[in-house]
Amino acid sequence: MSFFRVFLLFCVLLAGLLLAIWRGWLDVPPRWNPWAVLDIRDTPNLLTSFKLWRLQDDPALCLQALSSSSMRFTPQADSIPDAACRLTNTLRVHSSGVNFSSSFIASCPLAAAFALFEQHDLQPAAQAVFGQRVAHVEHVGSFACRTIAGSQRRSQHASANALDIIGFRLADGRRISVLQDWPKQGQNAEFLRQVQRAACTRFNTTLGPEYNAAHRDHFHVDMGLWRMCR
Structure with missing residues (x-):
């Protein structure tokens, strides 16, 4: 045959x-x-990415998926049709199993991907390296109505489909900074590398300090069309 x-x-x-x-x-x-429906509590498998993809244009399905997580959020009304950067299917994320440096607007699929990442990757990495959990995630925003630097293409931030993470704080108060700890050796650097590798499996794009100078101080994660891990 x-x-x-x-x-x-x-x-x-x-x-x-x-x-x-x-x-x-x-x-x-x-x-x-x-x-x-995607269950955030289930161990991710080959179907997880497909289930995340299904959430993009189905707000009700996305909210149902997030109901299986510990994330606290407030659904947001869609932007007016002629807004410069129109937002649809978005939430204001307040907290999850971790606290955030501030609440932020996120597309529902981004919020679901973060919930998966937190439960199945971030916290296990912290337990493996430090023997304790991450209590706090520091970020510098999600929504910004702008193009990609040096380009005419809209950034994923323009649709609240991206988040920039600059650091983490452990349960005992210890702080891990992408800017300060990524270039070093030791536990903090190993933890950050585990986090970045794991993020590449949960988000469609993950960019870190080795991508370019603009990302030297943060991890950029998004749920855009293209898959990239740098």
């Missing part, structure tokens, strides 16, 4: 399997059902 026929047969079988799951003919656990 030729490769093309094998591939075609595989596609037909996969389509049949997905149809059976979608129509409810085949019962599978929700975490393995592509059309089940």
